[in-house]
Amino acid sequence: xxxxxxxxxxxxxxxxxxxxKYEFKEHFSFDVYKNFKNFDDELDKYAFMLxxxxxxxxxxxxxxxxxxxxxxxxxxxxxDIKLNLEKIEDILLFDSSKIxxxxxxxxxxxxxxxx
Numbered sequence: 480x481x482x483x484x485x486x487x488x489x490x491x492x493x494x495x496x497x498x499x500k501y502e503f504k505e506h507f508s509f510d511v512y513k514n515f516k517n518f519d520d521e522l523d524k525y526a527f528m529l530x531x532x533x534x535x536x537x538x539x540x541x542x543x544x545x546x547x548x549x550x551x552x553x554x555x556x557x558x559d560i561k562l563n564l565e566k567i568e569d570i571l572l573f574d575s576s577k578i579x580x581x582x583x584x585x586x587x588x589x590x591x592x593x594x
Contacts, residue, residue: 483508484526484594487549489515489540495531495554495575502583503590515540522549526594529553531575532560545570550593552586 486503488511490496496511503509507526522528522544530541532555541553545567554573555561564572571589575582 485510485524486590487512487522487525487528488531489528489537490531491533491537492531495529498579498582499529499586502586515543525549527552527590529573531555532564533557535560538563552589552593 484507486499486507486509488496488499488509490511491513493511493513496509500509500511510525527550528544529552530537530544532538532541532553534557538560545551550571551569552571552573553564554575555564556576561572564570571593573582573585573589577585
């Protein structure tokens with residue numbers, strides 16, 4: 480049996496992380512963080528990170544780990560934060576306002592692109 484690749488999910492509200500863990504459980508194991516208070520900074524063990532940004536403080540947390548060498552997929556429903564994220568190179572900006580089947584397809588594409 481192949482060892483599952485690990486993914487990190489930062490999702491303070493844990494809504495999106497539940498969807499992701501369910502949809503991709505056959506291929507990935509996930510560590511979910513609501514904040515980085517207990518984060519060990521060992522990013523190299525992850526195949527990719529998915530970061531859901533709900534607030535400016537979470538944007539600060541995102542910038543703390545940005546450019547650490549692990550592929551980054553970012554999602555937000557906040558229009559102002561989204562405009563700022565669109566200016567950052569080397570991240571994939573995921574649209575979580577879509578219906579589940581569209582999100583699943585787009586996430587599979589993004590994950591296959593980064594790993």
